Amino acid sequence: MSIVRGRLTQEESRAAALDAARDLLIEAGPQAVTLKAVAARIGRTHANLLHHFGTAAGLQGALARMIAERVTLEIGRAVELARQGQADPREIVDRTFDAFAREGAGALAAWMMLSGNRDALNPVLDAIHGLVDQLREGHEDRPIRAVTLWLVLAALGDSLLGAPMAEALGLERGTARELATRQLLAETGLGAI
Structure with missing residues (x-):
């Protein structure tokens, strides 16, 4: 489980989310790549990921x-x-x-x-x-x-x-x-x- 701590730039936060999404994809399959699961993986909020990706489809597209x-x-x-x-x-x-x-x-x-x-x-x-x-x-x-x-x-x-x-x-x-x-x-x- 990769928890990201501290203040990150927008770019660093987005990169950490994408790395966590990729890890979830490989570990548990594509259905596991949700905003909630990625947020939990990196210790951020669902709202934080919505800010970066807009929707789950936006996260999947970025991934x-x-x-x-x-x-x-x-x-x-x-x-x-x-x-x-x-x-x-x-x-x-x-x-x-x-x-x-x-x-x-x-x-x-x-x-x-x-x-x-x-x-x-x-x-x-x-x-x-x-x-x-x-x-x-x-x-x-x-x-x-x-x-x-x-x-x-x-x-x-x-x-x-x-x-x-x-x-x-x-x-x-x-x-x-x-x-x-x-x-x-x-x-x-x-x-x-």
Whole structure:
């Protein structure tokens, strides 16, 4: 439990709330990310969080934006390192799958879609679109958009159903990542992404 003490700037208070929201998301799932729960986690009031985010949907949207920015930054770094021959393309797959699983982006995206809060996904979609635009610069001949589509969909599906599906099929848990890595190499040609 992370209690924030003392007087914080608005920016620090907002950041502490988002970190607590992310922790709740990972620990207990998206339904646990409420203004009341986040306020309790950081020792603030519900009114304080209303001031920063306006509504629970505002908090969820800000959380989605934060996760999307962190995730796309990490994936972008992995792609650039792979292009320079300094990283295995598997790192791209692992960072993408981890973003949706360990970072909570998969559960958050699914919950937003199922609860009808699709607008809150815009920061995630915008961040991915921005990353694709950045990665395409100077590499317009490569299938970056298509690869991004299937990789994100595979990572999202794996974050939601990967463990039980692999178990039901008698496969190792990392099988989806292995398949995604093979597909990435086949689509892009030995790290030429």
